[in-house]
Amino acid sequence: xxxxxxxxxxxxxxxxxxxxxxxxxxxxxxxxxxxxxxxxxxxxxxxxxxxxxxxxxxxxxxxxxxxxxxxxxxxxxxxxxxxxxxxxxxxxxxxxxxxxxxxxxxxxxxxxxxxxxxxxxxxxxxxxxxxxxxxxxxxxxxxxxxxxxxxxxxxxxxxxxxxxxxxxxxxxxxxxxxxxxxxxx
Amino acid sequence: xxxxxxxxxxxxxxxxxxxxxxxxxxxxxxxxxxxxxxxxxxxxxxxxxxxxxxxxxxxxxxxxxxxxxxxxxxxxxxxxxxxxxxxxxxxxxxxxxxxxxxxxxxxxxxxxxxxxxxxxxxxxxxxxxxxxxxxxxxxxxxxxxxxxxxxxxxxxxxxxxxxxxxxxxxxxxxxxxxxxxxxxxxxxxxxxxxxxxxxxxxxxxxxxxxxxxxxxxxxxxxxxxx
Numbered sequence: 001x002x003x004x005x006x007x008x009x010x011x012x013x014x015x016x017x018x019x020x021x022x023x024x025x026x027x028x029x030x031x032x033x034x035x036x037x038x039x040x041x042x043x044x045x046x047x048x049x050x051x052x053x054x055x056x057x058x059x060x061x062x063x064x065x066x067x068x069x070x071x072x073x074x075x076x077x078x079x080x081x082x083x084x085x086x087x088x089x090x091x092x093x094x095x096x097x098x099x100x101x102x103x104x105x106x107x108x109x110x111x112x113x114x115x116x117x118x119x120x121x122x123x124x125x126x127x128x129x130x131x132x133x134x135x136x137x138x139x140x141x142x143x144x145x146x147x148x149x150x151x152x153x154x155x156x157x158x159x160x161x162x163x164x165x166x167x168x169x170x171x172x173x174x175x176x177x178x179x180x181x182x183x184x185x
Numbered sequence: 186x187x188x189x190x191x192x193x194x195x196x197x198x199x200x201x202x203x204x205x206x207x208x209x210x211x212x213x214x215x216x217x218x219x220x221x222x223x224x225x226x227x228x229x230x231x232x233x234x235x236x237x238x239x240x241x242x243x244x245x246x247x248x249x250x251x252x253x254x255x256x257x258x259x260x261x262x263x264x265x266x267x268x269x270x271x272x273x274x275x276x277x278x279x280x281x282x283x284x285x286x287x288x289x290x291x292x293x294x295x296x297x298x299x300x301x302x303x304x305x306x307x308x309x310x311x312x313x314x315x316x317x318x319x320x321x322x323x324x325x326x327x328x329x330x331x332x333x334x335x336x337x338x339x340x341x342x343x344x345x346x347x348x349x350x351x352x353x354x355x356x357x358x359x360x361x362x363x364x365x366x367x368x369x370x371x372x373x374x375x376x377x378x379x380x381x382x383x384x385x386x387x388x389x390x391x392x393x394x395x396x397x398x399x400x401x402x403x404x405x406x407x408x409x410x411x
Binding site: 008009016017019022028033070072074089094102107110119121128139140142144 | 191198199219226241286291292295301345396399401
């Protein structure tokens, strides 16, 4: 295996610490993932002042919750409304808000998603079993720079009085990329 | 002028295949290893993020198309290690080290990983005052080519080149990848979220009211009064 061979060579040269690699893998495998983003979304649904701060300065609002770091140095939150659905792609590579969602799933990195999300977002949404109501326009955000985007989906109906923790359970990864909707209660 | 990584709007890729949430982050162990090795090698400070993106984009179209995601990463990493003199071509070929590296004191240690990942590398800088205001009509440059280096790195996708859009917001000044990927310094420039009507980009098949928004540096944009 080529990766193992390259790792061994770099370790022998004194350039790489295998324990540091284990630590990086553990971070993204077990500690940083879409549960972070779900906390942000659920809090925005419960706390109007936080929602407003989040939409004004996403980087600061999520940093204040402890979500900051590599591939999440600049964050903009885009809010879905009955008139507008947001969806995020990176056509040139696979830019993704790591501190909020972790490492992107394979479909996000696939040629098909990168090629088609910008041209035919509604057909791509249909492949995720999402059909938008008539009158809801689509905004596709192509992550061409270091700004990372997270979609704030609409709060599901029938969740009045729910706690932030219960609401976070309804927030899916795909709903924060814009290829899905939150779960129904 | 087309480049293989610049695939936005391309036809013929077939459906997107969604995945259940909660699946393992790395399908195979070596995927995580490839990602971690790339981050750890980056910490040696011999290149920046724009240089490493460009290294992946420079893979031959044949390799880029055939390689899996993390094969692209590892292949680009091997190229960079040799180009920057971190490894010799011989070392990479024989896998026998030719003595210790003088970069060893820059090695990322396990107990510094959390701090490095949490710190990140913000790209906002002081720079020139923005030339455009929110709401201004602009036209993107055509062709989508690096203006400093022929065939160089750029973040203006081909599908958005030569089109009319509107300034949605300004993010301040960010490091300019077209310069930064080629050893020309950070050269910070104003950067904007620019909105394009889907019909402007794709013609009559697109739906009225739909938009595509890109983050574009000021040198990619010209005023548009038409």
